[in-house]
Amino acid sequence: MEGLERIVLAHPFFAGFEAELGQVVSGCARNLRFETGQYLFRAGDEANEIFLIRQGVVSIEIAAPGQKPTVFATEREGEIVGAAWMVPPYRWRFDARATSLTRAIGIDARCLREKCEADDHLGYEMMKRFLPVVARRLDETRLQMLDVYGKQSA
Amino acid sequence: MAQDGLSVGVKAVIGREEIGALIAALSARGWRVLGPRVRDGAIIYDDVAGLDDLPAGWTDTQEAGRYRIERRTDAALFGYAVGPHSWKRFLHPPVERLWQARREGDKVTIIAEKNDEKFAFLGVRACELAAIMVQDRVFMEGPYPDTAYRKRRENTFLIAVNCGEAGGTCFCVSMKTGPKAQAGFDLALTELIEGERHEFLVEVGSEAGGAVLADLPRRPAAPEDIAAAEAVTARTANAMGRTLETEGLKELLQGNPEHPRWDDVAQRCLACANCTMVCPTCFCTTIADVSALDGTAERVRKWDSCFSLDFSYIHGGSVRKETKSRYRQWMTHKLAHWIDQFGTSGCVGCGRCITWCPVGIDITEEAASIRADSGKCQEGGNGRA
């Protein structure tokens, strides 16, 4: 097993992933490093990569004119950034910024999409890993939306 | 003292006039005598000074949402069932000051209430006696007894009256609380009326009761007197206006918080709180703090009802916003949670909540409907045939 493949399969996102599929996915992967303050991507750019964070913290932000950007989530070691890779039109909706030195595996989205199209089994295995992340984020967003710590109005 | 009085269990017969003597004897011993009186078209409980204050020759007719007093053909003193009042209004008053605080400079002094009044209740029905014992458990048997209630309760003389009439909404037989008072009284009366005869069988229930009875003109009860009294309560037991199946009722209600019948009853319920006000066991209260310009403040406790929106208010809003959830809370508490909390049902079968409900909601009917439909409630619709 090559170094990169080993790193990919060691990430919690790929826990229990079949070795053969790991080899296929690793073919689209590269090692990345982001310095503190560096953006992984910005809203509007093409969503061409998924990031598996190995070290560091990435904040997901949205900016509105005349206001400071708002951070609404942070992702860290063992988590992923960039679910838009699998949703057309494949554009980032938020900014992602490294708030400390961040190491990640980047997986080329176009490459992975093509391999998933070609192999239903791989596609299904990837979906089984992405859907819970998306569902969990939806739950968390709902909880945030409730503003449970704010002063409730009657 | 025991040697001056009659022992517990002794039965005697007194004449109708001796009820007046009984009131006088209790007053002379320092009790404030409270009993039934006719007022504003109802038989209520208030101070009674003598025989003339009692509702001689009156009865009541009751149905769901309906109460009328009517003339009887005899001169019975206790020929009615129960009215809108219960003895709760004296032992657990509708409005009660808990304390006063006085500020002098930086110092605040808190002054407790005395509560040294002695009550004698004349005409306590078996269901009401049961209700007093239910409230005794609530207020006196928990980790924090209610001091004011306990003081009043310890100074209360109870004269039970076994029922000669079943009200149209009565179901004490179902709740096993009546119509005959079994225990907890100082004296128990059974009114015996037959032709010209108008007497009372009196049973001594406590030493204090024996001492009071010893002062009254009386004759020992003959077996025929005792049999006549038994016949009175047996006849009443057979004339109950309602029944409530209590077998498994706690589990039934606790297991059906989403039963469609709650929506059904909420369509009719006005959330007016009448049922909780007339109920002899409902004990909920709220407090109000008031301050005066002279630097004093006081805390007042008032009856409250789980039917009010404010009752469940927490920061942000009320927990029970819908009438459905408030009715469910009341009925489930009364018939089910009460058993977990106090080891007894909160319902004594007096029927007041049925009679005094402005739209005639009947707790026995609601319970029966949930029982009839239990298990079908998941199927949608209202589940009724």
Added chain:
Amino acid sequence: MTAAEDPFIPLPYCVGRVRRETGDTASLELLPLAGPRPSFKAGQFNMLTAFGVGEVAISMSGDPAETEGFVHTVRNVGAVSGALARLETGAALGLRGPFGTAWPTEEAIGADVLIVAGGLGLAPLRPAIYEVLARRERYGRVVLLYGTRSPRDILYRAEMGRWRRRLDVDIEITVDHADPAWHGNVGVVPRLIPRMSFDPQNTFAMVCGPEVMMRFTASALHEAGVSFERIWISMERNMKCAIGLCGHCQFGPDFICKDGPVMRYDRIASLLAVREI
């Protein structure tokens, strides 16, 4: 009848130190004007009276081992809590208590302790934190997770900083949203649970915050392998008497004032899902 014998009668206290915690929240040290301060257990509450305004239930937020006064953290959310939060040193108030059940800090000895607080829910948990840290060697891993609205809503900031510097406690703070100057976590508090290291089979979880947050947290703990019998939450309902006599705080068969506020999750989980119970 002296006041202390009647649980309805408040005892006179005065305000010692006042610490403004956030814009609408203050911690008050309350000193008894007559007699010693009663002892209390972590998780219990007192009824505080602003004379002439009213009475409100507030959990203790101070150290049970300190015997001088009670500390209460009060947020201005209504007439009474507002009057209390505005009190200044020397002001008189009435106090009844302590009442209610306690956090399982005794039962948890020998096990890992996971404390999860949301918003002002950190206040009723702080006495448990003091107790656990005071005899730190008797517990396994100790984890404190705290979620609040934004960085400026963080309670007990200096103290949290001191605890964070300890090597024997894992502390994570998360906020619902922040500006980029915040370097901590952003996201909801249940999210932190899978990141922490503890033995789910041998953990006591103590959770306090808004009811929805506690439900989400209990479910995340359950997913992490902590059984409902080892999760404790602190419930809030309307309380008028604090001694089970006024009926307001009923939650199914329980009175939150005397059967709670701290309750084992398995006992109430099914009722928590019923609306308006």
